[in-house]
Amino acid sequence: MVVAVLGSPFIGSTPIQFSRVFSTSIPFADNIDAQIFFIARLPRALAAALVGGTLAAAGVVFQGLLRNALATPYTLGVSAGASLGAMVAITFGAGWAVGGVASASLAGAFLAVGIVYALASARHRGLSTTVLLLAGVTLNSFFSALILFVQYVSDFAQTFRALRWLMGDLDVASYAPLVSALPLVAVAFAAFAWLARPLNLLSIGTEAAATRGVPVVRAQRVAFFAASLATGSAVSVGGPIGFVGIIVPHLVRLMVGADHRLVLPASTFFGAAFLVACDTIARIVLAPIELPVGIITAVIGGPFFLWLLITRR
Amino acid sequence: MLSGGNLQFGYGGRASRRDRSTAGGERSRTAVDRVIDGVSLSIDAGEVVGILGPNGSGKTTLLRLLSGALAPDAGSVRLGDAELSSLPRRAVAQRIAVVPQETSLAFDYSVLEIVLMGRYPHLGAFEIEGPADLAAATAALEATGTAAFADRPFRTLSGGEKQRVVIASALAQLDRSIGSIGSIGSGGSGGGESRLLLLDEPTASLDLRYQFEIGAVLQRLHDSSGMTILLSTHDLRFAASLCTRVVLLSSGRILAEGAPRDVLTPELVGRLFDVPPGLAAPILASALVSR
Numbered sequence: 006m007v008v009a010v011l012g013s014p015f016i017g018s019t020p021i022q023f024s025r026v027f028s029t030s031i032p033f034a035d036n037i038d039a040q041i042f043f044i045a046r047l048p049r050a051l052a053a054a055l056v057g058g059t060l061a062a063a064g065v066v067f068q069g070l071l072r073n074a075l076a077t078p079y080t081l082g083v084s085a086g087a088s089l090g091a092m093v094a095i096t097f098g099a100g101w102a103v104g105g106v107a108s109a110s111l112a113g114a115f116l117a118v119g120i121v122y123a124l125a126s127a128r129h130r131g132l133s134t135t136v137l138l139l140a141g142v143t144l145n146s147f148f149s150a151l152i153l154f155v156q157y158v159s160d161f162a163q164t165f166r167a168l169r170w171l172m173g174d175l176d177v178a179s180y181a182p183l184v185s186a187l188p189l190v191a192v193a194f195a196a197f198a199w200l201a202r203p204l205n206l207l208s209i210g211t212e213a214a215a216t217r218g219v220p221v222v223r224a225q226r227v228a229f230f231a232a233s234l235a236t237g238s239a240v241s242v243g244g245p246i247g248f249v250g251i252i253v254p255h256l257v258r259l260m261v262g263a264d265h266r267l268v269l270p271a272s273t274f275f276g277a278a279f280l281v282a283c284d285t286i287a288r289i290v291l292a293p294i295e296l297p298v299g300i301i302t303a304v305i306g307g308p309f310f311l312w313l314l315i316t317r318r
Numbered sequence: 319m320l321s322g323g324n325l326q327f328g329y330g331g332r333a334s335r336r337d338r339s340t341a342g343g344e345r346s347r348t349a350v351d352r353v354i355d356g357v358s359l360s361i362d363a364g365e366v367v368g369i370l371g372p373n374g375s376g377k378t379t380l381l382r383l384l385s386g387a388l389a390p391d392a393g394s395v396r397l398g399d400a401e402l403s404s405l406p407r408r409a410v411a412q413r414i415a416v417v418p419q420e421t422s423l424a425f426d427y428s429v430l431e432i433v434l435m436g437r438y439p440h441l442g443a444f445e446i447e448g449p450a451d452l453a454a455a456t457a458a459l460e461a462t463g464t465a466a467f468a469d470r471p472f473r474t475l476s477g478g479e480k481q482r483v484v485i486a487s488a489l490a491q492l493d494r495s496i497g498s499i500g501s502i503g504s505g506g507s508g509g510g511e512s513r514l515l516l517l518d519e520p521t522a523s524l525d526l527r528y529q530f531e532i533g534a535v536l537q538r539l540h541d542s543s544g545m546t547i548l549l550s551t552h553d554l555r556f557a558a559s560l561c562t563r564v565v566l567l568s569s570g571r572i573l574a575e576g577a578p579r580d581v582l583t584p585e586l587v588g589r590l591f592d593v594p595p596g597l598a599a600p601i602l603a604s605a606l607v608s609r
Contacts, residue, residue, distance in 0.1 A: 072424035199443060206435050208424040215387055217491055218411030218439035263425035 044179075052177045052242055053284040053298070054277035057249055059190050059239040061257075061276025062197055064250030065269055066232040069204035070225060071134055074258075078236040078250040081141030081229075085148035086117025087240040088171055092152050095167045096159035106170070107182055107241040114237030117144055122229065132225040173246035173299025175284050182242045189238040194273075196231035200224065201266040208263070246299045248306025249276055255313065319512050319546060320414070321360035322384050325393035328352045329379075353379045354390070355570040361548055363512035366540055368561035369550040372591050376570040377550035378419075381518050384548065385416050411439035415488035417517040421480065423472055429483050430468040433458055436491035451490075458489035462535050478528025481520060482535060488515055489539070515539070517549040521556055529553070533560055552591075558582055558605040566590050579606060 063078040071080070078084070090113020094106045124140040126132055156164055177183065203224040206214035215221045236250075253276040254268065261267045280298065283305070287296040328351040353376045361367050361384075369377050382388040384395055386402045395402040402410065415436070423432075436458070437451040459465040462482040467475060472483065492513040520536075521529040533556060539545045551557050557564050558578045566573040566581060568590050574581050582602050588595035 069424070074425065202438065202441075202443075205427075205431075206438055208427070209421060209432065209435065210418065212382075212387060212416070212418060213421065215407075216385060216411065216414070216416040217436060218408040220407065258425065262431075263427050264431060 048177050048180050048183065049175050049284065050281055051180075052175050052183055053281040055183060055186065055190065056175065056239045056243040056246060057253075057280025057283075058273040058277035059193070059235045060246065060249040061253035061272040061279070062194065062269055063232040063235040063239070064276075065254045065257075065265065065272050066197060066200060066204065066228050066235075067250070068254060069200075069207060069265060070228040070232065071138060072208060074255065075251070077247075078232065078239075079145075079245060079247070081137060081233070082117040082121050082144035082148065083114050083233050083236045084240050084245040085145045085152070087111065087114040087237055088245055089113045089148045089152050089155070090116070091170050091241075091244070092155045092159075092167050095170065096155050096163045107185070111237050111241040114233070114240060117148065118230070118233040118237070120144060132222055132229065134225070137229070169297060170244045172297040173244040173302070174297035175243045175246075175280075176295065176297075177242065186238040186242050189234055193231045193235035193238070196227050197235075197269055200228055200231070201269050204228065204265040205263075208265075244297075244299065246280070246302055248302045248309070249280055252302075252306055252309050253279055319361055319363045320384060320395070320397055320514055320548070321358075322380075322390075322395045323358050323393050325354050325357045325359075325380070325383055325390045325395070326352055327354040327379060327383055327388065327390050353570050354383060356393075357567075357570070357572055358393075359384070359565060359572070359575075361514070361546060363546050364540075364544050366536070366547045366560055366562045367549070367565060368557040368563070369548070369565045369567050370552065370554070370557050370590070371550075371567035372552060375567045377552075377567055378518050379570075380567065381416070381516055381548070381550050385414055385516050386410055387416070408439040411491060412494060413492070413512075414514045414516060415491040417481075417484050417488050417515065417520060419519045419522055421484050426471050426473065428468070429459075429464065429470055429472055429475070430455060432472055432483055433468075433487045433490050436487040436489070439491060440494075454493040455486075455490045458486040458493065459483075461489055461539060462486040463531075476528075477524050478531050481524065481528070481532055485515075485517075485520075485532075485535060492545075512544075512546050514546045514548060517547070519550055519552070521551065521553055529556060536560060554582065554587070554601055555605040558602075582606060 060078055064076070067078055067080060068074055068076045070076075087110040091106050091110040093113070094109035098105055098109065121137065121140045121144055122132075125134075125137040156167060159167065203214065203219050206217055206219045207221065207224065211221050214224075239246075254272050257268055257272045257275055261271050280302070283301040284298045287298045287301045290296065290301075357376075357380060359380075369380060371377050379388065383390050386395065389403060397405060397410065397413065427435075433455040434447055434451060437447055437454060440451065441447065456465065456468075459468060462485050464479060464482050464486055467479060467483065472480065475483065492515065494513075515536075517536075520532050524532065536547060536549075537560060540547055547560075549561075561578060563575065564578050564581045565575040566586060573590055574586050582605065584595035584599040584602060587593075587598045587602060591598070
């Protein structure tokens with residue numbers, strides 16, 4: 006992962022030289038190579054690492070919570086809420102800065118999470134994963150309808166910008182989005198560390214976990230909120246980049262087994278490297294045009310899914 | 319050791335329209351709502367108690383109430399001298415282990431991983447399993463005859479093998495002094511607190527050979543370590559051969575309880591399963607012979 010993060014900024018449509026980037030003899034303002042490295046590419050590589058690692062880990066946690074290897078970070082409506090928030094900001098928030106879109110998408114994500122959680126815990130004493138799933142799927146389609154409505158009323162430029170956002174793009178202009186997302190992601194990962202073992206036990210059944218002393222309802226709540234927080238933060242930085250949250254956990258489980266204490270950290274690092282690699286491909290495959298990384302992950306993800314279905318027992 | 323007093327329970331939930339609050343604050347339900355209706359049962363250390371009843375009689379619910387998985391609407395469950403609901407979850411888990419009827423995994427775990435999961439109540443939040451835990455798991459695997467499967471994926475096992483592995487996981491959970499499971503002498507753990515193994519219809523989905531296997535494993539456990547066992551079943555032969563005491567449960571109420579010979583009579587069993595006593599008699603005759 007480190008190699009990917011540090012190596013990726015050196016690859017791009019404009020060639021830059023390693024020695025010139027880190028040379029201290031040339032003042033920064035004159036050093037084109039260093040400028041390209043530190044201002045244009047390194048933030049992007051770090052963003053890819055952050056988003057990739059976060060989405061992969063959130064995918065693992067959602068799969069453990071819903072006891073289903075086909076669950077993704079977007080199954081429960083988080084990305085629909087984030088997308089709606091971003092769309093509203095782009096279409097109606099004319100005077101907002103770029104950072105406003107990110108915060109709006111985060112707000113949208115929290116709204117979606119709140120609604121889904123309220124629905125899932127309303128009738129059940131604890132947290133019903135079945136109702137969670139149904140509420141999330143319902144919310145996804147409802148928010149998608151709202152998104153279509155917002156697109157309908159937006160003008161050409163806004164539609165274009167919204168569409169690009171929905172594809173999932175890591176064209177971060179500065180370190181600012183990363184810095185604001187980092188504390189949220191850190192909190193989520195602290196929760197993930199505690200969740201690793203309870204998720205193992207939840208995988209063999211909620212009653213089996215309860216009779217072994219796992220605080221089932223608390224673990225489910227923590228898993229739901231932490232993974233949603235992580236997903237919302239990741240989506241606010243790079244848009245709803247698809248397939249990372251399902252491909253990476255699956256591949257990692259094939260390599261290290263099913264123990265979440267291994268799968269979570271391994272998925273984080275592998276997810277980071279994976280998205281950095283995808284983003285690098287996105288930047289060079291049609292150079293000098295930089296494709297949105299979401300296209301690359303979808304191109305890889307679709308066939309991967311088919312392969313999964315074909316080889317599944 | 320474990321006792322439930324005047325337990326009542328219904329699955330209506332908070333929004334049940336038939337709820338009516340009594341003056342004492344306890345919810346009362348119409349009789350048809352109650353799955354468990356006034357059951358008092360106590361299990362002493364070293365017993366093998368079988369709850370026998372037809373489908374829908376409330377066997378699984380009663381086990382859930384006694385293990386603490388469900389809270390009764392009325393009545394109380396006590397472990398030793400303490401109210402079960404007042405004890406910390408981990409402390410209860412170290413003394414009571416439950417083997418469910420079926421186990422389905424969401425992901426591909428190995429047999430050893432499943433058994434080691436039983437060590438959860440003995441470990442801290444971030445503690446890794448140590449040699450003691452591994453020894454407990456190994457002892458449990460050996461006690462159930464599944465040591466050879468340790469590295470195999472759980473899903474590749476047969477029904478009987480899976481059930482034995484789940485029992486091993488429960489044994490690893492109850493093991494508080496290493497290797498005390500399966501060793502001679504009762505209550506081998508420190509402190510002298512007995513441990514209880516609860517099994518919900520352990521042979522329900524197994525064929526004859528695996529029924530005998532599970533029965534043999536449980537008998538061996540009881541004989542060698544004095545393990546207290548509480549199980550639910552609708553299998554007459556299994557109950558008759560294994561249990562020191564049988565409880566007949568019918569529509570949420572205890573019909574009769576006592577030693578198998580006294581309780582498994584054609585009349586009582588006929589009433590329990592709603593079959594003519596003449597039909598039940600030959601089955602019981604062969605079941606009781608196997609004791």
